[in-house]
Amino acid sequence: xxxxxxxxxxxxxxxxxxxxxxxxxxxxxxxxxxxxxxxxxxxxxxxxxxxxxxxxxxxxxxxxxxxxxxxxxxxxxxxxxxxxxxxxxxxxxxxxxxxxxxxxxxxxxxxxxxxxxxxxxxxxxxxxxxxxxxxxxxxxxxxxxxxxxxxxxxxxxxxxxxxxxxxxxxxxxxxxxxxxxxxxxxxxxxxxxxxxxxxxxxxxxxxxxxxxxxxxxxxxxxxxxxxxxxxxxxxxxxxxxxxxxxxxxxxxxxxxxxxxxxxxxxxxxxxxxxxxxxxxxxxxxxxxxxxxxxxxxxxxxxxxxxxxxxxxxxxxxxxxxxxxxxxxxxxxxxxxxxxxxxxxxxxxxxxxx
Amino acid sequence: xxxxxxxxxxxxxxxxxxxxxxxxxxxxxxxxxxxxxxxxxxxxxxxxxxxxxxxxxxxxxxxxxxxxxxxxxxxxxxxxxxxxxxxxxxxxxxxxxxxxxxxxxxxxxxxxxxxxxxxxxxxxxxxxxxxxxxxxxxxxxxxxxxxxxxxxxxxxxxxxxxxxxxxxxxxxxxxxxxxxxxxxxxxxxxxxxxxxxxxxxxxxxxxxxxxxxxxxxxxxxxxxxxxxxxxxxxxxxxxxxxxxxxxxxxxxxxxxxxxxxxx
Numbered sequence: 001x002x003x004x005x006x007x008x009x010x011x012x013x014x015x016x017x018x019x020x021x022x023x024x025x026x027x028x029x030x031x032x033x034x035x036x037x038x039x040x041x042x043x044x045x046x047x048x049x050x051x052x053x054x055x056x057x058x059x060x061x062x063x064x065x066x067x068x069x070x071x072x073x074x075x076x077x078x079x080x081x082x083x084x085x086x087x088x089x090x091x092x093x094x095x096x097x098x099x100x101x102x103x104x105x106x107x108x109x110x111x112x113x114x115x116x117x118x119x120x121x122x123x124x125x126x127x128x129x130x131x132x133x134x135x136x137x138x139x140x141x142x143x144x145x146x147x148x149x150x151x152x153x154x155x156x157x158x159x160x161x162x163x164x165x166x167x168x169x170x171x172x173x174x175x176x177x178x179x180x181x182x183x184x185x186x187x188x189x190x191x192x193x194x195x196x197x198x199x200x201x202x203x204x205x206x207x208x209x210x211x212x213x214x215x216x217x218x219x220x221x222x223x224x225x226x227x228x229x230x231x232x233x234x235x236x237x238x239x240x241x242x243x244x245x246x247x248x249x250x251x252x253x254x255x256x257x258x259x260x261x262x263x264x265x266x267x268x269x270x271x272x273x274x275x276x277x278x279x280x281x282x283x284x285x286x287x288x289x290x291x292x293x294x295x296x297x298x299x300x301x302x303x304x305x306x307x308x309x310x311x312x313x314x315x316x317x318x319x320x321x322x323x324x325x326x327x328x329x330x331x332x333x334x335x336x337x338x339x340x341x342x343x344x345x346x347x348x349x350x351x352x353x
Numbered sequence: 354x355x356x357x358x359x360x361x362x363x364x365x366x367x368x369x370x371x372x373x374x375x376x377x378x379x380x381x382x383x384x385x386x387x388x389x390x391x392x393x394x395x396x397x398x399x400x401x402x403x404x405x406x407x408x409x410x411x412x413x414x415x416x417x418x419x420x421x422x423x424x425x426x427x428x429x430x431x432x433x434x435x436x437x438x439x440x441x442x443x444x445x446x447x448x449x450x451x452x453x454x455x456x457x458x459x460x461x462x463x464x465x466x467x468x469x470x471x472x473x474x475x476x477x478x479x480x481x482x483x484x485x486x487x488x489x490x491x492x493x494x495x496x497x498x499x500x501x502x503x504x505x506x507x508x509x510x511x512x513x514x515x516x517x518x519x520x521x522x523x524x525x526x527x528x529x530x531x532x533x534x535x536x537x538x539x540x541x542x543x544x545x546x547x548x549x550x551x552x553x554x555x556x557x558x559x560x561x562x563x564x565x566x567x568x569x570x571x572x573x574x575x576x577x578x579x580x581x582x583x584x585x586x587x588x589x590x591x592x593x594x595x596x597x598x599x600x601x602x603x604x605x606x607x608x609x610x611x612x613x614x615x616x
Contacts, residue, residue, distance in 0.1 A: 079518075079519070087519070088516075102526070102529045
């Protein structure tokens with residue numbers, strides 16, 4: 001087990017900069033989610049930590065040892081591939097045994113370790129099966145058992161759940177997290193699914209165009225995004241644009257929105273303010289009080305029913321503001337109705353340009 | 354609708370029946386005639402194994418059969434190993450001139466053997482290789498290589514490169530990856546390629562004819578020489594034995610390596 005440090009790593013493919021002086025420290029025993037749109041460099045980074053590709057410049061260290069020139073087979077990593085990549089000519093047990101067997105472990109030791117790994121993923125009874133006889137979730141578990149049985153220093157997961165259907169995916173998220181805690185292995189996880197990143201990771205790094213946009217614990221990034229990209233990529237966000245006033249922004253119509261989160265941009269510069277749709281409350285009339293709150297008048301242009309919650313699209317001077325409301329039995333608002341939107345300054349994040 | 358389907362099905366059966374008849378009837382007749390006493394295919398059929406006894410005393414035909422078998426076996430071994438290695442290299446690596454190399458692999462299959470044979474004869478004389486069994490072996494390997502590469506490469510197209518990556522991530526060396534992951538998957542292709550190589554060599558007449566010397570010939574060349582002198586049912590006998598062996602070989606491999614499907 002070890003921490004992984006990526007230091008100013010760059011990699012270009014032709015004229016395309018896949019990674020541009022990327023630096024991230026992945027904490028020991030942590031579960032780190034790399035999140036980004038396709039082409040953001042997250043997979044390139046993962047493959048580089050694995051040793052399938054080598055950086056043009058920069059350093060990669062696992063447990064303090066520089067590995068940027070070490071080929072994958074000598075790096076002592078475990079990897080789970082998007083399509084599992086189980087060996088079709090081997091049984092489940094043989095798949096799991098492969099890593100130990102190529103290291104020349106004795107037959108007895110292999111048997112013990114394989115059994116332990118298969119038990120850990122709750123597949124102890126399926127060792128004799130062939131991969132094509134397994135369900136997607138079971139294949140996933142075999143791939144995981146195979147990756148961890150060699151006691152790698154770091155576990156790399158390349159969109160491991162993307163091939164599963166939704167219900168199974170949620171089960172596997174919990175399972176994967178349990179196993180990761182149980183063996184306490186540094187885990188780096190690539191995904192484009194923000195929900196998956198939020199539920200599973202201790203820390204998230206958001207990548208864009210080969211650069212790290214922001215990183216930190218999920219709550220921190222969600223509550224205090226430092227850029228419009230981070231705000232909209234991780235979760236849903238309303239972005240209001242205006243001019244910085246110190247502790248907020250002035251919208252084009254003169255309304256001042258006060259925001260207590262984020263770093264204050266210089267007064268007079270253009271700035272924006274991000275508000276999560278579930279932090280906004282929506283009401284028919286201005287039944288005032290609470291003077292601290294931000295208020296905005298608008299008109300409901302659309303309502304989408306989503307089971308446990310509804311999303312209102314409220315128009316304010318040409319901008320559309322999304323509001324999530326729990327369907328807890330209250331009366332719903334009709335399309336075309338005038339409404340007042342309210343949210344506290346604590347729920348608003350200032351973002352400089 | 355139903356009727357048309359049935360009609361088409363019936364027609365299909367008749368078609369396959371005719372096809373198999375045309376393929377196998379001549380062979381069956383030849384095999385039968387190798388047990389017929391009359392050297393001129395006269396009926397009624399009179400059972401004898403005399404032609405086989407004659408064959409066992411025909412030194413030239415036996416020596417040629419032995420030559421053919423040896424050359425076919427060596428050709429198969431050399432062409433399969435080289436061809437498989439080349440296919441894996443073409444699959445795994447990107448290098449300068451790869452496209453050109455791949456494109457150049459195919460034309461030899463289409464070039465008439467008569468022309469290839471002439472070219473080889475001239476070339477082998479020019480560089481001092483000359484004629485003889487060694488020249489025949491060299492020629493056969495060259496003829497068989499493209500077949501092996503085509504067949505093995507086709508099989509490799511169904512191989513997921515992530516499997517090699519997964520094996521490497523588990524600590525396997527290049528050699529272990531090849532022998533324990535890649536080769537087992539492409540084995541049906543390798544076997545099929547080997548069979549092609551064997552067939553190309555064992556059937557080969559034109560190139561062998563050009564490259565053989567009077568004392569050292571392969572079976573097809575010797576049969577041709579024998580027919581020119583006067584046909585004897587010994588030829589039927591040796592052909593029947595060879596058909597028996599090669600069909601047996603084909604059936605066994607087809608059964609063991611599941612041609613035409615994975616499951």
